[in-house]
Amino acid sequence: MPNWQTLLATGLASLCLNAPAFGADAPLYDDAPLHYIGSVEFKPDAGAMGAGWTVIVKEPDLDTIDFALNSAFGTAIVSGPGVQALTTRLDPQFDGAVRLYSIDLTPSMNGSDRVVKFAYGGPLFPEELTLPINTLNANKIELTVDSFWFPFDARFETDLTADLNIRIDGDWSAVGVGAVYRTPRGYRFAQDAPALDIAFSLLSNSVKVMADGYVIHDARTEPGAKMTELSAALEGCTTYLNALSGPAGPLPQASVIVTDRPEGGYSRGTLIALTDIENEDEEGLHQFICHELAHYWSKANAGGPENWINEGIADYLANMAIRDAMGTDVFDARMARYSEQLSGEALPPIWSPDLTERPPYLIMYRAAPMVLQALEQRMGEVAFATFMQRVMIDRVRTTPDLLALVEALSSAETRDWFEAQLAE
Ligand SMILES: [Zn+2]
CATH class of the missing domain: 2.60.40.1730 (tricorn interacting facor f3 domain)
Incomplete structure (x- = not known):
């Protein structure tokens, strides 16, 4: 020892x-x-x-x-x-x-x-590891x-x-x-x-796949499975999000680690660790990767009620990318599943000025994307894409700011309608 x-x-x-x-290449640290x-x-x-x-x-x-x-x-x-x-x-x-x-x-x-x-x-870890x-x-x-x-x-x-x-x-x-x-x-x-x-x-033994916007480190004991699908998802997500974000992009290079473990996937900025992806399908991989990458623009306080913006926007951006890559039917079926998962659930509003708690899972990951879909249907896809780009450029942190943006890009009437949807 x-x-x-x-x-x-x-x-x-x-x-x-x-x-x-x-x-000369000293990094500049943000505050x-x-x-x-x-x-x-x-x-x-x-x-x-x-x-x-x-x-x-x-x-x-x-x-x-x-x-x-x-x-x-x-x-x-x-x-x-x-x-x-x-x-x-x-x-x-x-x-x-x-x-x-x-x-x-x-x-x-x-x-x-x-x-x-x-x-x-x-x-x-002097004792056997449980994490x-x-x-x-x-x-x-x-x-x-x-x-x-x-x-x-x-x-x-x-x-x-x-x-x-x-x-x-x-x-x-x-x-x-x-x-x-x-x-x-x-x-x-x-x-x-x-x-x-x-x-x-730090990985002592991994298979590296390098592309323009990302690097994949396959650290599995038997590497290789589903790597084509994973590359396609990364390619699709980075291309889609970079185009949509315009001046708010591009994303920094993503680093993705594929592991053998059954659970414990996470992301820290553009570092994404995946659990074994052997059983994932194209849609699941797209959702996960696009969602995690979309968090690059998330700046709302993650510990409070405004976290619905971080998760709802990331999730809906991922669904938009799925629609772009896999078509409207896949997208519609996905949103229909969200609706089913919400039916019969007693849930608080997505947002109202007096909320103080972080919203529950179903609100952030299911109800919030659905209300954004309703906004898209009301505004139209082109105007909504502009709205999402502004959300990314401004890195919107609060619901009042988000509502102001709806009004600026649509109308006071749409703003009031959207606020009522959130409070339902
Ligand atoms: Zn998330």
């Missing part, structure tokens, strides 16, 4: 110093409340890692911040000029698997950033927030950007959300767009 305290004391310090400086600069060393054979993070807190009004980190690492060393006081305890919410670090922040001087540092290491996604072994390193492998803001809703420098031996296929660089000792991921999670994968 490596001595992680020594690694922390020496190795990580040198890792930080040896990190290659960005050249997010948190920026993470990380040096992480992976020991895949031992299922272990060592990490040093500098977290830049860019909210000047914040007095305290709680970070959640996997308790398998023991207690992390927390330091930095932004830390005025620290208390730490196991989080009862996660059955002791997560340790909370409550930090009183040094007051911000004239709006300046606060800096908090974490250092820790050890085996990430479907998170893996740290010689075949694959795939980590998401579910494993709390990095100190995660316990508000669970704070956007972050990240510059992650990874030290690892050997050749891997590196898949990330933003730019990925090969470095002398490993890989560097620059996640420049604000997101909730730091998402990347």
Whole structure:
């Protein structure tokens, strides 16, 4: 077993110093409340890692911040000029698997950033793994927030950007959300767009399919099945969404990982991890891929009532792409199934000004696309396509803004009608 305290004391310090400086192609990080600069060393054979993070807190009004980190690492060393006081305890919410670090922040001087540092290491999964996604072994390193492998803001809703420098031996296929660089000792991921999670994968053995708008990494034990259909769906979705979005596009290059696992598909921006697709059909693949890619334009608050916009728009854009690729009959049959799934269900309205909760599944993924279809029928396909393009250009976040757009592109009467549909 490596001595992680020594690694922390020496190795990580040198890792930080040896990190290659960005050249002319230095990524520009969009503004997010948190920026993470990380040096992480992976020991895949031992299922272990060592990490040093500098977290830049860019909210000047914040007095305290709680970070959640996997308790398998023991207690992390927390330091930095932004830390005025620290208390730490196991989080009862996660059955002791997560340790909370409550930090009183040094007051911000004239709006300046606060800096908090974490250092820790050890085996990430000392006990048998029950999470479907998170893996740290010689075949694959795939980590998401579910494993709390990095100190995660316990508000669970704070956007972050990240510059992650990874030290690892050997050749891997590196898949990330933003730019990925090969470095002398490993890989560097620059996640420049604000997101909730730091998402990347390292695959030791995968079959790569590269095209203009996307790369597929087939990481299955027996690769190949349904790859033609998957490529067709990616081709169809990127072409359709790029054309429809006009000046709001094009999509950044998508990275798709195909895995063997039966569940645990997810997407983080244009990084999409698929469960085994062997049993998927053309329509299902189109829906999933187009829906996930369409989230590139989603900017409504995902934790509240406005999330109906994120999911409803993404889902209906995917259905429009299906109509384009597979024809009206397939599209109509799909919308008819939505209608069946809703019949007899007692559901709240899609949106009304007094709602405070995130809508239930059937509202976001079934009722919302149906109300958009009704709007399309009322406006006509051409005017509706213009409306959807404006939604993508403006990255509409709230229902009042969406209603204003309906009025601007149609009429006050259509706006009132649509608002009434949402409140039904
Ligand atoms: Zn979605």
